[in-house]
Amino acid sequence: MRIANIDGRLTIVATTDHGIDVERASGGRFAAEPTAVFDRWDEFSEWAAGLEDIAAEVELRPDRIGAPSPTPRQIFAVGLNYRAHADESGFSIPDSPVVFTKYQSALTGPNTTVRLPSGGHTDWETELVVVVGRKASAVSEDDAWGHVAGLTIGQDLSERITQRSGPAPQFGLGKSFAGFAPTGPWIVTPDEFADPDDLGLGCSINGVEMQDGRTSSFIFGVPRLISYLSSIVTLLPGDLIFTGTPSGVGMGRDPQVWLKPGDELVTWIEGIGELRQSFVA
Incomplete structure (x- = not known):
């Protein structure tokens, strides 16, 4: 469905x-x-x-x-969940999930125009997004998929200057400018996939491929993320979990590349569809 x-x-x-x-x-x-x-x-x-x-x-x-779940009570996001992305970001492989939040006001649907922050370095991050379908507290990995309503696509757009400002990283603010959490185009239930733990995903900018990966390369798969998060907080129906991005982001390139006015970002996940974002100053 x-x-x-x-x-x-x-x-x-x-x-x-x-x-x-x-x-x-x-x-x-x-x-x-x-x-x-x-x-x-x-x-x-x-x-x-x-x-x-x-x-x-x-x-x-x-x-x-x-947005298919337009008013989630909680939006979680996972960093460094692909080894190659951790490498390109200059971090070691984490021992447990690295979690931050995005704010609901950043959430949009799949086809949008995004205004770029003045003087910023805005990056792209293709992500599989889990939509919680049942209240989850202290859920085992074996039972985790039973608490998932479905999967959708997300872009964890990231303003790197804001993200790195101050004495401690400002992940929540740097990743929550208006329009920085496009999702959609719809939610696909897990039974629709031959293997929901192994989906291709990627993105292109102006027709040039930037990211191409598979969710089977997760360091922490969907069951582990749900089990870990639910051991600390209660996951609520409709909540979103951005599961991390593969390698190929602008920050990890030499020289670094940032989104600019006039760019079109197309994001896709196998078996779900695509997002389309255009950018203005």
Whole structure:
């Protein structure tokens, strides 16, 4: 199953260009607001599995698609989760997940125009994003996938000057400028993948490939991240976990490269789709 946010309404993706409005199809049983469904994920999944002969009347135009979980209560992000990215960043391989947060105000849908901070060094980071579907506290790795609603794509856009400012790193601020957390285009449930632990992902800028990796290269896979995070905090339905980026970011290049006005960034993950960001001054 794939679910999307179309004009702020929860929609099941039925074909490549049309979907089913959930509130209308369920006779009001489920609300239109996309994030509300995660608190009733088991009930919703059972209902959706039994849908028959429902007309897919919602047009899935790119300009109508919003963030699939638009108001998560928590957004976690994991750094240095690929060995090659840790190497290019000049860090040793971590012994446990390196976790920071992005702020909800940075969250957007998949097709956006992003204003670059003046005088900054804005970088790209392609990431698989986990959407939590069930409340998780002290979850074992064996049970972790059972707490996942689905997977989507994210860009952890990062303003490196702000990120490095001050006596301690400012990860949360440097990665939370307006528009710095595009996600989408929809959430894909784990059963849709042959192997949800091994997905290709990458990005290009103006048609030139910048990143190309596989999630099977994670240092800490999705089950480990959910188990680790839930041992410390309670994960809530609709929460997002950005799982880290492969090598190929601008900061790791020689010379370093930053996003500039006029650039188009296309981000993709196998079996999910793509994001498109354009940048202005």
